Every structure is written in structure tokens, then in C-alpha cells.
Amino acid sequence: MRKEDVSVRVREYDKEKDREEVEEMERQCELGLQGKPSLDTDLMGDPICRIRHSPSYVMLVAEYGEDKGIVGVIRGCIKTVTRGKEPIGSFPIYAKVAYILGLRVLPTHRRKGIATKLVEKLEEWCKEEGAEYAYMATDCTNEASINLFTLKCAYVKFRTPTILVQPVHAHYKPIGPGITIIRLAPHLAESIYRRVFTNSEFFPKDIDVIISNKLNLGTFMALPKRVLHKWDPKSGHLPPCFAILSVWNSKEVFKLQVKGVSVLNYALCVGSRMLDAWMPWLRIPSIPDVFRPFGVYSLYGLHMEGGKGASRLMKSLCAFAHNMASDDLGCGALVAEVGRMDPVREAVPHWRRFSWAEDLWCMKKLSTTDYEDEKSGVPDWITSRPSSPVIFFDPRDF
Template sequence: MKMEEVQGVRVREYNKEKDREAVEEMESRCELGLQGKPSISTDLMGDPTCRIRHSPSYTMMVAEYGEEKEIVGVIRGCIKTVTRGKKTMTSCPIYAKVAYILGLRVLPTYRRLGIGRMLVEKLEEWCKKEGAQYAYMATDCTNEASINLFTLKCAYVKFRSPTVLVQPVHAHSKPIGPGITIVRLALQLAESIYRQVFTNSEFFPEDINVILSKKLNLGTFMALPKGTLQKWDPKSGNLPPCFAILSVWNSKEVFKLQVKGVSALKYALCVGSRILDAWMPWLRIPSIPDVFRPFGVYSLYGLHMEGGKGASRLMKSLCAFAHNMASDDPGCGALVAEVGRMDPVREAVPHWRRFSWIEDLWCMKKLSTVEDEDETCGVPNWITSRPSSSVIFFDPRDF
């Protein structure tokens, strides 16, 4: 295929009635190109917009080629208002309207023709019209093709490198630490605590109340030392001296994942671990769930702890509680949490290193050409300045 043939490509917004089947076919062809290598396949369960439609504002665009209007590429984007840290002289957070770009796919036979860049630029135009000041994307730090497209051709810069922690869901339940009480928080109390503890963080969503009220949110839970609950008065606005908190998002109802391309030996070892666990449950073997069939995940977000070493123990018990919730839900194969690399909570979250990755690279670009009001008041440029906090809030709608 010659480079000039890209002139026959047109980028437009996704039409649910007309494009759904064609998009599903196109994305399945993209995954076929990964055969022979271990990979994770995503089943969007008949809704290509499932990963963005829970956001305040979103769109999906397709690239079609030729007279037959074959769909050869897709891209998705959503916009939200989030914190970018705090003002230097006050404790008030600074908010920014940010676009998140995800789900960029181009058919293998149409790559290196500029279609990916066309999709990104067209989506950026929509983001600017919606008032987004910044746009960012996330990718594995080893995905050179995606990184080069955004950084070398689309003027994005490497911004943050959070850590993704994954824990398989086992058949047996995990014990909650002795002397620990776990309570479910009412929506308004959960919102109040989150706005208090994440005020200095980055990417904390302004509409946290909307997230917490969604059906996909399975609850916000707090772990406390026994006896603390009776002494703590939530109405006072003060937090307990030692606690851990997190929320659980049911991504299982949004999409399913499936591991493909592993060797026969690895497959046999995984199956064997489940058989042994079923035969001898008293050994509590950390078996690997059946990830070779479509499985769902629970996303853990809003993870925070206070109170020194005791808080770490509380967070581990809280994660065990979430694991037990997931083990009672058929088809849920893993828990996923994304946190800042330097966030203290990272060391307290149970995970398997083999399934987790240290760097989930985020690249960002400033879309607005007008100088921000905050910058005129002496607030440093968000992209080029050092982060004001080690904490990055992971929005479960973005997973």
C-alpha cells in the first residue's frame, strides 16, 4: 500500500446503529495480529463505548477508507474535571478540564500511513471544542509504537508513571487481620472523606459523588482498629487516628478480559494449581483463576491510609475483604489497583509481581493555547513542574 492512499481515509464520529458490528470485526482483526505472543484480549460485550460512557462527556471516532468505507481505525476519548495539585499558598486544589484518550486501534495492513495520527488530531479537535485544557493517554512503557506516535508525532510529553497492581482471585477466602473492624461508609460520608484526603493529589475527579453513586460502585469501605469505631464521630469532620479506606468498582459488568497465546506448559501449570487447590483447600494454595476464558475484574480505587505501620496492616485486611467479595462473584478473576509509584499505599496492596507492572506510562499535552489563569498568578505549568503530591487518584471509569 502506498503512502498517498491515506488520502482516501475519513475520520468521523462513531454511529452506534451503523458501525457497531464493523468496529467489533476490526478490533478482533487487530487482536489476530498478536497471535503467537502472550496477550490480553478485551471483550467489550457488544458495546464499543463501554469504557467511556460512564464519564461526563465522551466520544468515539472511526477512520473509514475507500469507496466501501471500510472501518480501519478507532479511537475513544472522555473529558472530566480533576485536580492538578494545590495552590502553593493555600490548601485549595487547582482543577483542570482534562481529556483522556484511549482505545486507539488501526488495522495491521493500514499502519504506518498516518491514520493513527489523524485519529488523535481529530479527537483533539473535539476535546478543544468541549473545553479540555489538557489531554493524556496511558500505555505500557514497552509499547514503543504508541509512545512514539504520541511523543514524536503528536507533541505529547512523558508525564507520570503510576504502578498497576494485580491480584488473582483465588477459590478460598483470605483472612481478615485480628483486631480489625471493616465498615461500609454511607455515600455522603465517603465523598466527604475523599474530598478531604485527596485534596492535594492529582487527577482527583470533581464529580466523585457521581462515581460513588453509580451502580457499578460496590461500596466504599473503611478498616479501623477494633474499639476505634465507637470513639469516632464522623459528624465532627475529624478522621480516625489510624484507618484505611478504598472503594470497589465492578468492571466485570463493563468488559471481560482473556489471556491468549501462552505456552502449553504455562497453561498446564495454571490448570494444575486450580486442581490442587480444589482437592486440598486446607493448604490454601494461591491458585491462578481460569484467565484463559473471559473473566471480569474488580477495580480498587480511592486507596488511602493513615496512622503509620498499623495503617498498612489495615489496608492489607481491606484488600483481603475486597478479594473475598470478588471470590463470591462468579467470573471475577482479578483485583486491579493503580497508584502513584511513590504513594505509600503501594507497599500495602497485595499483588502478584508477574501479573503487575511497575510503569504504566502516562503522556500529556496541553491543548489550550491561552495561558491559564493559574499560570498568570504564579502557579507552575502542570506538565513541566514537579508533582505537588506523590498521590495519583485512579478514576475507575478510565480502566
């Protein structure tokens, strides 16, 4: 049995006492490799702001030594989500899951077991809150994080969704001819989402709360103009061909900044932006000013139906979201996370160099009994195959 390090104390974050120290600690943490381009994250407002939109959340800090200085931090939130549909039937199966994020330990205090202790303490809180599973997400190349969770904390590699990133250019993107885009009322958006994501994984039970959140900029549907006049939303039927997505204003929660690029790359990026601003009719694929703090819009709830024409609708819908972001000073990119085999993946415009082909999700079962699963005939989520290639991305988790 591993002997507990009594010099490490983990406790809940105190906003009044810890805010400045946590902010300074996170600034000191290495978020990239020395001498290579890195992406720094700057949370807006209180450090707990990134999770406070979730139904249940906590932030823990680790103190070390006699001076009890804060050397580590971790965040966690709990929600109820779908894990697919019932083996027989069309109703979704719900599970209470915890999402672990924001694990940071000062470079000077790593390899002392602090990260492991933070994860263990957070898991204790998750169990007390009734969470059945816990999961985390990391870049598939982040070996340190993967080893911590899989080798020391008994997590298993679970899903590998794709993160698609589209820079916001200085020029507007055109909407396809014959296509109209409408804004859906919250109650209609909720109704559609609950229908089309029934068989998916990680669809939140409180989708109505997300849609009505002040950070949600709206849910939009793209339709062929010939279909618009024939579709009656009150009928309860979906149009034969459509695309839908929602836009979340993540720039009000955190800012990003690219550091460590070469002078040549910096000049190329600035030059492309200036040329695009001077001659927008050329539609140059310019790069926004990512060398100063910038925000992003998160696209979620992406879904399309109607065959080949639906792909064109989704592209126009993404162009519409891009133009929204272009009007918002300081918004530098659109980000969408989708399942690796989700059909919308090929329809979402993105720059491959800025995107992640695989964003590794690792999961662990927290409940100690399989009785309920055996009773219902539902296999354990971690070992079962997904019932759908669709993974719903919760914008609160980004």
C-alpha cells in the same frame, strides 16, 4: 506541511450503523506479539460502553478507501480533575482534561497515518469541549504507541504510576485479628475522599457521581476494633488510624482473556486452581481460569493513615475486596493503580509477574495561552513538579 490523505475520513461513531463492523475490526487488531502470550479485551455491549460513564465522551471511527470500510477507532472522554494544590494555601487546583484511550487500527492499514489523524480529530473535539490538557496511558514497553504520541503528536512523558494485579483465588483470605471493616454511606465516603485527596493529582471533581454509579460496589473502611467504638462519623473528624478504598465492578464493562501460553503453563495454572478448590485450608496461591473470558474488580481511592498499623489495615481491606470478588463468578483479578511513590503501594497485595511496574502516562497541553497561569502564579502542569506522590485512579478510565 504534511499533505492530508483524502482517502481517510474520520467521523463520529454511529451505534446503529457501525457497531458490528467496529466489533469485528477490534477483534482483528493485534493486541499481543505473535507467538507470545497476549491479553485480549472484549468489551461488553456497545463498543462505546467503556467511556459512557464519563461526564462528556466521544468515539470516532476512521473510514478508508472507496468502500469506506472502518479501519480505525479511538475513544475520548473529558472530566475536571485536581492537578495538585495552590502554591500558597490548601485548596486544590482544578483542570479540565481529556483522556484518550482505545486507539485501534487494523494491521493491514497501519503506517498510513490513520492513527495520527484519529488523534488529531479527537484533539479537535477536546478543544471544542474546553479541555485544557489531553493525556493517554500505555505500557512503558509499547514503543509504537509511545512514538506515535511523543514524536508525531507532541505529547510528553508525564507520570509513571504502578498497576498492581492480584489473582482471585478459590479460597478466602483472612481478615487480620482486631480489625473491623465497615461500609461507608456515599455522602460520608465523598466527604472523606475530598479531604484526603485534596493535594493529589487527577482526583475527579464529580467523585459523587462515581460513588453513586451502579458499577460501584461500595466504599469500605478498615479500623482497629478499639477505635471503632470511639469514632463518631458525625463529628467531622477522621479516625486516628484507618484505611479506605472503593470497589468498581469492571467485569460489567469488559472481559479479558489470556491467549498463547504453553501447554505446560496452562496445566500448572489449572492444577493450582483444582488443588486450591479441593483443599482450601492450604491457601495455595492459585491462578484463576484466565484462559476463558474473565472480569476484574478495580480498587480505587486507596488511602491509609495512622503509621505502621495502617499498612495492616490496608492489607485486610484488600483481603475483604478479594473475598467479594471470590463470591462473584467470573471475576478473576483485582486491579489497583497507584502513584509510583504512593505509600499504599507497599501495602497492596499483588503478584509481581502480573503487575506493571510502570504504566506510562503522556500529556499534552491543548490550550494556546498561558495568560491564566501567569495571572494566578500557577506554573504549567506539564512542567511543574507534583505537589503530592498520590495519583488518583479513576475507575472509569480502566
